[in-house]
Amino acid sequence: MRVDRPHAHPNGNLSHSDENDSHCGYPRLVTRPLVDHRAVRRLALVGALALSAVACGSESTPSGALVVAAGFAPLEDVVAAVTAGTDVVVIPLVPHGEEAHEYEPTAKQLDQLADAEVLFLLDGFQPAVDAAAASLDGEVVDLFADIERIDSADGVADPHVWLDPTNMATMAGTVAAALSRIDPSRSTTWTANAAAYAARMTDLDGEMTVGLTDCASDLLVTGHDAFGYLAAAYGLRSVSIAGISPSEEPSAATLEALAELARTEGVTTIFFEEGLPADLSATLADEVGATAAQLDPVEALSAEQIAAGDNYASIMRANLAALRSGLGCT
Numbered sequence: 001m002r003v004d005r006p007h008a009h010p011n012g013n014l015s016h017s018d019e020n021d022s023h024c025g026y027p028r029l030v031t032r033p034l035v036d037h038r039a040v041r042r043l044a045l046v047g048a049l050a051l052s053a054v055a056c057g058s059e060s061t062p063s064g065a066l067v068v069a070a071g072f073a074p075l076e077d078v079v080a081a082v083t084a085g086t087d088v089v090v091i092p093l094v095p096h097g098e099e100a101h102e103y104e105p106t107a108k109q110l111d112q113l114a115d116a117e118v119l120f121l122l123d124g125f126q127p128a129v130d131a132a133a134a135s136l137d138g139e140v141v142d143l144f145a146d147i148e149r150i151d152s153a154d155g156v157a158d159p160h161v162w163l164d165p166t167n168m169a170t171m172a173g174t175v176a177a178a179l180s181r182i183d184p185s186r187s188t189t190w191t192a193n194a195a196a197y198a199a200r201m202t203d204l205d206g207e208m209t210v211g212l213t214d215c216a217s218d219l220l221v222t223g224h225d226a227f228g229y230l231a232a233a234y235g236l237r238s239v240s241i242a243g244i245s246p247s248e249e250p251s252a253a254t255l256e257a258l259a260e261l262a263r264t265e266g267v268t269t270i271f272f273e274e275g276l277p278a279d280l281s282a283t284l285a286d287e288v289g290a291t292a293a294q295l296d297p298v299e300a301l302s303a304e305q306i307a308a309g310d311n312y313a314s315i316m317r318a319n320l321a322a323l324r325s326g327l328g329c330t
């Protein structure tokens with residue numbers, strides 16, 4: 001059984017463009033509409049469709065825009081926030097709606113990464129991105145660097161740090177410091193943006209703290225082992241059906257042990273994640289007479305979430321509502 005972090009404690013905007021890149025095979029994220037023509041060459045290199053005049057892969061005029069890459073959705077959220085109001089181009093790697101853990105960058109993305117000044121990643125979360133980073137000439141920044149790690153129930157470093165909003169605040173500071181090394185002339189901007197983002201994450205953390213203080217149950221039963229940092233931050237215990245990666249599916253014995261635990265603890269809600277082993281969550285819920293409710297690990301946003309204007313903070317607030325209902329919080 002995966003389990004239990006009963007203690008320990010250690011921060012939005014997923015500013016995706018609404019463009020789905022039908023030409024280049026993956027969606028774009030830009031920090032603002034780009035109008036700087038110096039950026040055209042860079043935009044061409046990253047295939048950004050936000051500037052309609054630029055076609056994927058086209059050769060164009062030189063650019064001074066800073067191009068950075070982010071491993072997956074929460075990192076895009078942080079980087080977009082820290083670079084807000086500037087001409088920085090943020091390259092996303094995981095297409096909307098796709099599974100982030102096991103995502104493998106395409107050949108075209110690898111070419112684009114080679115052109116980025118910096119790649120922000122979370123070491124250990126995306127093995128294929130970690131592998132690609134090893135061969136890059138540009139800077140690679142591990143946003144784990146300034147975060148206190150906790151282990152999963154299986155004894156490996158749990159990479160799901162973003163599910164504690166205070167860690168998002170910390171990551172914003174790490175991004176600002178990295179960008180200040182690369183472009184010191186805009187250090188004031190990076191720092192101020194990071195501070196504003198951190199303040200928003202602190203507010204979110206406060207809401208979650210208050211909202212999860214007085215609950216009938218403190219046991220979180222989830223699809224995959226993504227919520228350890230969240231549980232640790234808010235005094236909950238977490239157990240999961242799948243492992244640290246949703247591809248780590250459980251044995252029959254693990255499922256039975258979870259069912260037994262859920263019955264013993266009087267669990268009324270089994271949480272599931274869209275695209276993850278929802279069927280197993282539903283089966284478990286049926287078996288123990290609980291209801292199934294969605295909890296979003298914010299690893300990749302769906303096209304519907306993008307269209308609705310969702311971002312890290314809005315999804316976490318939806319998670320808070322689901323948790324409060326599922327755990328019987330008053």
Ligand SMILES: [Zn+2]
Pocket residue numbers: 101160224225226244245246297299
């Ligand atoms: Zn995960």
